[in-house]
Amino acid sequence: MPSKDSKNLVKARKQELLALLRQLGKNTYDEVNEGKFPQFVFPSRSVSNIVYDPRVKQYVLGKNNVKRSAGNIKHIRPFTQLLWLAYFADKLVTEGKTSTLRDVYYSSQADNMEFVDQSESDEIITDLEALLTKAREDFMVYPEDRSEIFGDLTIEYTVPGYEGQRLNLSSHPDGYAIGPSLSTSQFVETSAEMVIAVEKGGIFTRFVQEKVHKKYKAIIIDTNGQAPRSTRFMLKRLNKELNLPVYLMTDGDVYGEHIAMVVISGSANAAHLRELTVPTAKWVGVWASDIVKYKLPTDPMTEADIKRAQELKKDPRYTAGVWQRELDIYLKIKRKSELEAFSKYGLTFIVDNYLKEKMQEAKSL
């Protein structure tokens, strides 16, 4: 049950963001008025400043800062771009309009702001994230991708035109797209006791059909492969605001293992953010050891698969526990499998047997 506080979190988040943007603008004006060159200072995102922090189980930024000063001829371009982006972000948030990375790139042309290409504007968007320590979704820049959610969760919209309207996410068994409206909704009520995220639409539908939401009092999420940022943000909110444990189920290959890891610990590219990670989420399968244990049908790992496993072994997040152990098994058996492989034992085995056993096992993870 969400607390009263959690119901106001969304509004508070918006107010906090607007306050940050306006402080940024005020500082710039103040510096100009004081006869100083205005500047922005924020944590460096260069590779040398990205370090793994085992306490928060993710990559974080070190102590090095970068400066963008209007007083430095080399800085004028990125300084101006960043200032424009802050202005544009304020406009988006105030007007309640969403955008995408591409939209921002093209919108700059409306204001005669120059970016050579989208990769340059993407870079500045990430700079603003680092400067505000806020995810770009907070300033209304959303991914194109959508994935789905289903379960007993009542939300209340905050987007214009739907403000105050409520919806329970258990009426449409194909699932509700996780887009800007859901991301900014307030959580009103739920009977769910956990979140189970799966990697594929077909398995999501299987879980709904076999009533995993009732059997486990679970909210079910389809990550649609590598989870879109909106979906990771949603997982984080469900975990943090509703105190729901999050369980992740992926294909039985190194990419599946990494899909789970990214939900848990994010990516080096997002080391400046905490809004997209669920450090307490648990990866419950399909493990390489499950392939052996359940005698699953397999395919041979390709050269690329093996190379990827070897790369991940060097990643500090994979040096211990289940992560390391399962990579070692992949490199030993050199076989991979997928969630649908359980259909070998009938379509409902994955829910009636595998999920049941894994959720038991998860208690000791």
Add this chain to the structure above:
Amino acid sequence: MPSKDSKNLVKARKQELLALLRQLGKNTYDEVNEGKFPQFVFPSRSVSNIVYDPRVKQYVLGKNNVKRSAGNIKHIRPFTQLLWLAYFADKLVTEGKTSTLRDVYYSSQADNMEFVDQSESDEIITDLEALLTKAREDFMVYPEDRSEIFGDLTIEYTVPGYEGQRLNLSSHPDGYAIGPSLSTSQFVETSAEMVIAVEKGGIFTRFVQEKVHKKYKAIIIDTNGQAPRSTRFMLKRLNKELNLPVYLMTDGDVYGEHIAMVVISGSANAAHLRELTVPTAKWVGVWASDIVKYKLPTDPMTEADIKRAQELKKDPRYTAGVWQRELDIYLKIKRKSELEAFSKYGLTFIVDNYLKEKMQEAKSL
């Protein structure tokens, strides 16, 4: 407004499919009882038997048939596989369980039915489609991909557990996933007068935010790039059962043009089906000529883009009208653009100006 008849179409479709499957089984038994080798005869899907039919605006199969006879040693394997698949399909439909291409492949192992790999079982699934002239979704084999729908359409579910429950698809502005439940729902009521499908989640959200559903009395669909089969099936149903015209809006590149073409005329691979095409749908943009007319920001076409345009020019569906004309312009300007490029004129230009002008223009298409 759906007629009473259209409300019963879904149930009728299911009954028809079960009747076809059972007739298939009965024929097999009868042939055995009569001392004959049982066999299946269905249209050949070989390249030489796929022809373009300008009347139905799509590829169709010619008059050549193939035979799978239990009396031919070379046929026993595909004959048995097809017979097993028909049995499995009957089970899926009867039990109301959905599956995917992958599920079918692995499920075969539960019954000790041998397929070398998934591509072999995919092939047999397409054979059954050709034999029944029914889409595999009719026998509960669905794609993994999902895309979204939004608008004033009340549906009534037919899937187990939700039978008789109704939902109006206008409460969740991020959209409802188009999966098995939506595909098999009955259309109860709508105030919509058209369907507008766009290629991207970001533009879908923009259309919802800018109230395209109200301004045009439209149901809005995100095709999420190349439309998943479920989405094409949904477009067909909206067009056929509700008599709604369908308009398609894609990126300004040759791939966008082809995304529209596939919705309209299907693909050579699905020449045996009519359930996935909307021959009367209209592609309203972004045209190559719009890139010029609206002075859109562009990127240069790559070698691969140019090659693709040249290939499409040889495709019989592209030999006339807007299709040919726009390919010629692409090959002349050698530039491409995308839907978000309109943000150059502000985020709402695409709805307030471009869509408005194109919908006017569409009246004469």
